[in-house]
Amino acid sequence: MRAPAAGLAAILVALAGAGAAQDGEGAGAEARKALDAAAGALEAPLDAARDAAGAAADAAREALPLAQPPGVAAQEAEAQADPLDAEGAGRSIVAALSQNRVSITADFSGSQIFVFGAVKRTAPSDEPLQVIVTIAGPSAPELVRRKDRVAGVWANTDEVLIDEAPSFYAVASSHPVEEILSFREDLKHRIGINQLVSLLYLPEGVAEPESFREAVIRIRRNEGLYVELPRAVEVVEDTLFAVDVNLPANLVEGDYRARVFLLGEQEVQDVFETDIAVRKVGLERWLYALSRESPAAYGLLSIFIALTAGWGASEVFRLMRR
Template structure:
């Protein structure tokens, strides 16, 4: 009895087996949108730390960096043509979909994680768009709406998947450039970094940054929110003024 208790105490004192630790940092924690903003880029840096008890891995490390922008609701409508007129047909509403979604891997995602891991961890555009909680599940009927959502976002450069977007500088140091197009909305952006080896998830780390408007753009945004009625009247007045000036300038006698 005493021997068993002593063995248990020794095992507890030994602690858990050593494993990799993942550390992630950003080149900047804030991206500012000014009047001459044409897009930007941040860089995710990462380091894999090992201790003396970390077991050797048969294959190299693989990393997937996922950047998710502020959540939004999006409605995808299917249009049909009736004679010369296009009318709205069936539609599907997506809730809590990232306004920006970037996936940057060190190798093809299918070679890094299993389908179950990709679905559970939301790794890859397909896994994120096909997640069951972003829209009402109607079986195969909503497949075309999910595909249309991904296609439109990719066209707007707001959904990106780059299977060579993460580069290892050394066997334990990596960097990931993250492009932010001019259409990237302001808000908080989450960065999720996952570390794999031999098809096994070893570690996970997270960080974040924000995109904010500054200067005149910020003041205008605040005014349009706090004084919506005045902002609307002012916009209409400016439109009428420019319309009148156009008629005066281009008027033919």
């Protein structure tokens, strides 16, 4: 408090000097100097007070840690308890595919994907190795119609839109899926076929809408597009694994997704994922692109080929009759 008092005293002295020196310019200059000195005397203690207040605030922040929002704390706790944490589970999976690209040519009759890998352990474990391998094709909505006899004629009566259905799906496992995977994990990772073909909204006025979803699965199973291979994954010494997955000839072009799941106590401990590009090449690709990009030219080409083939066949038969 001494410094502010001294500053006030200096101001009073300066004011007195200014009043006494109204008749002279030199005395006025001395009064202005006295006022500047008094202002400096006041600014020094104010700066010191600000510095002290800032130091006290920094000390309070260090003593009291900032509290995290409840949502952030919950997310951190969930991340720490994530079963896919390889360090917590003590095991992780390393896998690869024999090929990541399938070419569809004019004489394409199917292909085969060889999936193999190993388990990396960071801690000793006596838990048996359980592996599930899945390959899924592009998904798209599917409109399913039900036929019934109306006035003696078969006609479409009801229809249901399946929200999502993969064009191809294969699931291979070291043991039956229902024995090594819990329903909660199956629902979370969508491993089983029943979890991939989804009917989110039940239409009104349609009897047994669930039967339409079951019909999609049944038909594609019969066509070889939905394949289940229990006990097909070969496990060697609880470390190595391998499986062959056959791809049919009626594949749909697009990006396919391959996943390898490492399981323990009916829970997913680690996942390996990669893409498989299925593309048409050669003449198949050229005709497909022409039909999409230039439908008029594609139609004229089809007519020309049909006329040429018909004329050529007629000439062959004419020569054979001679």
